[in-house]
Amino acid sequence: MPSLHEIQCRFARAVLEQDPAALFDHIVGGAMDAQRSLGIYAGNVRHNLCEALRAVFPVIERLVGEPFFDATAGRYIRACPSTSGDIQRFGKSFPDFLAQFGPAAGVRYLPDVARLEWLTHEVFHAADAEPLALKRLGALAEADAACLRLKLNPACRLLASPFPVLHIWQANQPDHADAIEIDADSGGDWLLVRRSGFVVEVQSLNVGEYAMLDALDGGAALEPAYQRALQAAPGFALADFIQRRILDATIIDFDACAAGLIPAPGRS
Structure with missing residues (x-):
């Protein structure tokens, strides 16, 4: 049996x-x-x-x-x-x-378009997160960049593709009556998929922004992430990047506990 x-x-x-x-x-x-x-x-x-x-x-x-x-x-x-x-x-x-x-x-671009569609689905169902508390910004400015880790919103994802997947995705939305001819060799995309409220947005990034976010998403501390961004885009403006991404809630937290500077939320 x-x-x-x-x-x-x-x-x-x-x-x-x-x-x-x-x-x-x-x-x-x-x-x-x-x-x-x-x-x-x-x-x-x-x-x-x-x-x-x-x-x-x-x-x-x-x-x-x-x-x-x-x-x-x-x-x-x-x-x-x-x-x-x-x-x-x-x-x-x-x-x-x-x-x-x-x-x-x-x-050839079909798998990457599917990856973009899956990420929009995943982001829509991702957990909510509170924006970075303003009272912690002063401590952020004083933290040691070598050990500071910026944390990304759980409702955001990154995608790099050698194909113009954003254009393909946009051109095939329901509000486009007819499919548009796409040149698959017209250039690639670096994309940030993020949720704002109940709306999923797909933002085009420059190569420096993508390198920075990708490094942070992988757990890199601020300093090595910044070096990766500079390698990809010399002259990358770090302060402007951090300000924009805190304001749009792509960066929602940070951890500088290794330096003994800032207790993480919920820790004594």
């Missing part, structure tokens, strides 16, 4: 891999035979997962067309089944899947 876990694994395989035979012996007969019962359930699961992908990747669907999107979604659902009970998490690996999906190879 198989264990419950084994039956659950067989059920998942029957539904997601369309392999119902291994489960027939464990289905109690009723008004419908086992194969038909499983077929209905499997069809509903695949439909719901496909619709979840369609909701997150509408630009991808517009670029490739509904039939191609549906066929691709079906392949993805079988190759990368959901591992979470939260359907909002389904689709995170879809951009990487597209990058390896032979039939989509002719559209």
Whole structure:
């Protein structure tokens, strides 16, 4: 007699891999035979997962067309089944899947457009964060840059692409009646995806801003992050950058505890 876990694994395989035979012996007969019962359930699961992908990747669907999107979604659902009970998490690996999906190879920018769409989805559902308290700004100015770590808003993400993905994304929004011809070789993008209230914004960055935010997002202290920005863009204006990004709540906190200067919130 198989264990419950084994039956659950067989059920998942029957539904997601369309392999119902291994489960027939464990289905109690009723008004419908086992194969038909499983077929209905499997069809509903695949439909719901496909619709979840369609909701997150509408630009991808517009670029490739509904039939191609549906066929691709079906392949993805079988190759990368959901591992979470939260359907909002389904689709995170879809951009990487597209990058390896032979039939989509002719559209070189497709994976990066999908990455942008996933980031807008992820940012929309990200945690809220309070802006940096003004009373802490004085301590920020006095902190040692070598150990100061600026913390980014959890509702922001970064994307670099060799393709003009922002233009492609904008040109394929619902308010554009007709698709616009895109030159994929017209230049790349450095992007900040952030949420302001309930609205997700996609901002174009210069290479220095991107290098700085990317270093901070990776946990670098202010000084080495600044050096990375200077390497990418000599003359990078650090003070202006910090001021703007505090005011728009991209930077929402900092930690200088290593220098013994500033207790982090909630610590004595």
